[in-house]
Amino acid sequence: MLEYLDTIPAGETVRVQASKDMISSTYEIKAGSAEETVNGVLIQDIVSDSPAEVAGLQKGMRIMQMDDVPMRTVYDFRAFMNTTSNGQSVKLLLADNTSKTFEATVQLASHPDEGGQKGFLGVYTSQDEDVMTSLGITVGEFPATSYLSLLKSIPEMLKGTVGWIILLGLPIVGFAGEGFPGFSGMLANFYAPAGWAEPLGIGLFWIANSLLWIGWLNFYVGLFNCLPAVPLDGGHIFKDYTKAFIYWLTKNEEQSLRLSSAVTATFAMLIFMSFVFMVFGPYIVHGF
Incomplete structure (x- = not known):
């Protein structure tokens, strides 16, 4: 998208199709001037024994310019590298984590995957910040990886407490408060089945969604069944333990049965009333 918008002159009208809550709409937007702010391209990693490593480039630095050409996005970086050749010297303007800038000159090597003609710097790059486009909207790179x-990592995390907490709130909270609606919508747009699952196509997302919600609902039904309220299983277990504890104190079978029944019934009523309050409490406070 950024590559396409760079070719649109200011004042030209662009038709944009956007979707929200499964509803698609079409908008006509007049392009303005592109943002001049240059945040640079983040270096995610360095290829071993590459020109970048020889020149002293490090992970976390930003490439701000290459031969005085501003690097606004990773597409600017790719476009520039497509014009380079083996042995070409390139002057880089770099920035570190403190935003201090400095220059470095790098002699490009032969690209291992481009027949030896294209230049090779030896860095892995990413677009870690949103970019303001000429349409007045910001565009960012989805962190798919x-x-x-x-x-x-969720199955491995279930060996600890954190994993179970994440699993409990996954559909509601998600990973960053946005909620996890399942393998549909956004995920279906950014991912495609591969390998053995490729023949399934979009059907793989339907299968994954079904397994997710069936498993999650069963998990919560199981937790609900553990509540100490008769007639749930948790209520019967709670009643038996309460009866055994009271009998240990009183040595009276009839009294322990009567008291354990009263305690269990009280807990069941409190739990039931808490559910009623959660449903109707907001209406009582704020009105219907």
């Missing part, structure tokens, strides 16, 4: 890594 990070998001997928978080999902993959």
